[in-house]
Amino acid sequence: MKVASKSITLLVLVFVLSIPFYAFAKADAGKTGEKGNPVNTKEEVKAYIQHHLKDSHDFHLFSTFDDNGVEHHWGFPLPVMLWGENGFTAFMSSEFHHDDEGQVIVTKGESRFVKNHGRIYELEAGATSLTYDEDHHATNASKPFDLSITKSVFGILLIGLLMLIWFSGLARQYKKKNIPTGFARVLEPLVIYVRDEIAKPNIGESYRKFTGYLLTVFFFIWILNLVGLMPFGFNVTGQIAVTAALAVITLVIYVFSGNKHFWGHMLWMPGIPYIFRPLLGVIELAGTLIIKPFSLLVRLFANITAGHTVVMSLVAVGILLQDSLSVAGSTIVSLFLSLFIMLIELLVAFLQAYIFTTLSALFIGMAVADDHHDEELHDEHGETIEDTEVIRKNFT
Amino acid sequence: MEQLLENFSLDLFVKQTILFLLLIFLMVKFAWKPIMSALNEREEGIQGALDAAENAKKEMASLQADNEKLLKEARAEREAMLKEAREVKTKMIDDAKVEAKDAADKMVAQAQAAIEAERKSAIADLKGQVAALSVEIAEKVVKNELSDKEKQLGLVDKMLGQATLN
Numbered sequence: 001m002k003v004a005s006k007s008i009t010l011l012v013l014v015f016v017l018s019i020p021f022y023a024f025a026k027a028d029a030g031k032t033g034e035k036g037n038p039v040n041t042k043e044e045v046k047a048y049i050q051h052h053l054k055d056s057h058d059f060h061l062f063s064t065f066d067d068n069g070v071e072h073h074w075g076f077p078l079p080v081m082l083w084g085e086n087g088f089t090a091f092m093s094s095e096f097h098h099d100d101e102g103q104v105i106v107t108k109g110e111s112r113f114v115k116n117h118g119r120i121y122e123l124e125a126g127a128t129s130l131t132y133d134e135d136h137h138a139t140n141a142s143k144p145f146d147l148s149i150t151k152s153v154f155g156i157l158l159i160g161l162l163m164l165i166w167f168s169g170l171a172r173q174y175k176k177k178n179i180p181t182g183f184a185r186v187l188e189p190l191v192i193y194v195r196d197e198i199a200k201p202n203i204g205e206s207y208r209k210f211t212g213y214l215l216t217v218f219f220f221i222w223i224l225n226l227v228g229l230m231p232f233g234f235n236v237t238g239q240i241a242v243t244a245a246l247a248v249i250t251l252v253i254y255v256f257s258g259n260k261h262f263w264g265h266m267l268w269m270p271g272i273p274y275i276f277r278p279l280l281g282v283i284e285l286a287g288t289l290i291i292k293p294f295s296l297l298v299r300l301f302a303n304i305t306a307g308h309t310v311v312m313s314l315v316a317v318g319i320l321l322q323d324s325l326s327v328a329g330s331t332i333v334s335l336f337l338s339l340f341i342m343l344i345e346l347l348v349a350f351l352q353a354y355i356f357t358t359l360s361a362l363f364i365g366m367a368v369a370d371d372h373h374d375e376e377l378h379d380e381h382g383e384t385i386e387d388t389e390v391i392r393k394n395f396t
Numbered sequence: 397m398e399q400l401l402e403n404f405s406l407d408l409f410v411k412q413t414i415l416f417l418l419l420i421f422l423m424v425k426f427a428w429k430p431i432m433s434a435l436n437e438r439e440e441g442i443q444g445a446l447d448a449a450e451n452a453k454k455e456m457a458s459l460q461a462d463n464e465k466l467l468k469e470a471r472a473e474r475e476a477m478l479k480e481a482r483e484v485k486t487k488m489i490d491d492a493k494v495e496a497k498d499a500a501d502k503m504v505a506q507a508q509a510a511i512e513a514e515r516k517s518a519i520a521d522l523k524g525q526v527a528a529l530s531v532e533i534a535e536k537v538v539k540n541e542l543s544d545k546e547k548q549l550g551l552v553d554k555m556l557g558q559a560t561l562n
Contacts, residue, residue: 055408119405146407153411160419167427174434178441191431211432212424220419241408245416 045316051100052312053235053305054118055152058093061233073098078154084122084144086111093148102130113144120146155236159223163216167191194218194357202361206368210361213253217246218357225304225349229311229342237352238304240297247297250360251289258367292363296356303352307345314338 060075077094089108096104102116105123112123114130121130121141131139149157170184170191180188199207199214224236236242264270266284268277318334325333537551 054403055405146405147411148407150408152408153415156412156415156419160415160422163419164422164426167423167431171427171430171434174430174438178438188431188435192435195432195435208432212428213420215428216416216420216423220416239405239408239412240403241405242412244404245409245412249413249416249420 040319042320045313045320049309049312049316051118052233053238053308055150055235055239056118057096057115057120057148057150058098059151059154059233060098061231078149078151080120081147081149082111082113082120082122082144083147084111084113085142089113089144105129111144114141120144120148151234152236152239152242155224155227155234156242159220159227159236163219163223167219190219191215198354198357198361202358203365204369207361209257210253210364213249214357214361217250217360218353221246221300221356222350222353225353226346228304228308229345229349235304235308237300238308240301243297243300246300246356247293250296250363251293253360254364254367255289257364259370261370262367292359296359300352300356303348307341307348310341311338311345314341 057080058075058077060073062074064072064074066072077092079090080093080095081088081090086109089111091106091108095106096115100115100117102114102121104114105128106113112127114121114123116130116138120143121138122144123130123141127140130141133139166183166187170180170187173180173184179185194215195207195211198218199211203210221237224234227234228237266288267281269280269284272280314334314337316334317337318331321330321333324330533555537548537555
């Protein structure tokens with residue numbers, strides 16, 4: 001079994017590493033700027049960064065220009081799967097020929113598709129090109145439901161597979177020995193860390209039910225954050241849809257595992273005057289159902305997006321400041337700064353995974369916490385603190 | 397905010413939700429459950445071993461205390477036995493001394509009594525002999541002197557001078 005998992009890992013690695021050597025694009029005339037001109041103005045850099053932050057339908061690693069000034073894209077196509085007006089359609093993204101401006105029309109049966117700014121549209125009958133209104137919404141096309149293996153989905157699948165291989169490998173090792181060896185020995189303390197430092201202290205006694213989710217979400221975010229720092233161009237945890245999905249799953253878990261005490265204190269807070277209770281109930285409800293998951297999803301999205309933007313901007317320093325700092329100077333400055341920020345990003349990658357998991361655990365813990373009013377509270381000197389409600393009752 | 401919504405892709409949201417739920421399910425089934433149970437088992441094993449060691453240590457300590465107690469008791473017993481033996485010895489010696497003295501005293505007393513009796517009988521014997529001698533002498537003197545008055549008287553004087561009665 002060990003040999004099998006090793007060979008699968010090796011296969012995945014070989015696959016990932018061989019990507020750059022598979023050029024799928026035909027020579028493609030430069031679409032923006034002058035021909036044979038790489039990205040080298042402020043606007044182009046900005047557009048490039050924004051393009052990178054978005055999800056895309058093909059796996060683009062880098063572009064080169066040959067002597068004739070023709071742009072070659074290096075990477076590989078990903079399958080496009082659409083559920084449009086005429087049912088299900090599937091083709092490879094290479095059929096768009098790297099067009100992202102709605103120029104190339106792919107005809108499949110009776111449907112005609114164009115791709116514009118990372119979105120695929122299905123043209124209405126008779127339309128020959130995409131037209132927009134003032135808000136930049138397409139007027140003569142509909143959006144089919146996009147089931148494509150986009151770059152993010154590819155990343156999710158790849159990392160999911162890796163996690164499954166690694167951790168089921170660790171699980172298998174326990175059948176034969178008590179102390180795992182090899183790579184699993186690295187994974188074990190991480191698992192114990194999440195269980196003992198995140199799940200147990202924040203959830204309390206019933207932590208066992210939720211550790212599966214917390215472990216999955218922790219490693220999923222952490223590994224994808226790290227992969228995002230590697231030069232494959234993944235930006236999965238910087239996709240707001242991905243972080244939103246994670247936050248919604250946390251929301252669903254703590255809403256459905258909330259006990260009577262949790263809902264009682266949220267909707268009808270004891271110990272305060274009756275007229276304030278409905279008001280506080282509304283605020284608490286909004287906090288639980290909207291603000292908590294929203295803070296979760298925005299924090300992760302914003303941190304990762306900001307990290308990617310800063311790293312790429314600092315790399316761009318090497319291009320944009322060549323006039324004022326000379327080629328060597330700007331390169332050194334850019335390298336030094338981006339190396340520095342990379343180290344911080346390495347920390348952020350872990351930190352954001354930790355924060356997301358800890359807050360999820362905390363929210364779940366608040367929902368499943370028992371009624372502690374019967375127990376005596378103790379301050380740090382071990383003396384009994386009277387419950388505020390009791391104090392208030394004695395006072396009035 | 398608007399840009400956030402602009403960037404939000406419902407398609408990706410749906411795909412991520414489905415894939416992630418699938419991933420949670422698979423991970424729980426094939427990884428987390430066996431890992432957690434193995435870790436718990438191992439931790440319980442370690443805890444059990446530690447507890448056993450602690451118990452063994454306690455048992456050792458109590459055994460040692462028992463040993464010490466036994467040793468102390470044995471020592472005390474030996475002490476007591478020695479003391480008793482010493483007492484018995486002194487008592488026996490004392491008893492023997494007393495007995496010996498008694499026996500000696502008895503013997504001395506018996507000897508003295510015997511001597512006294514001998515002396516008494518000797519004196520009595522002497523007295524008898526003296527009396528008999530005196531009677532004999534007196535008889536002879538009487539016999540002799542009755543013939544010669546002068547001589548008789550001389551003899552009496554002479555004899556009386558010789559015999560000093562003590």
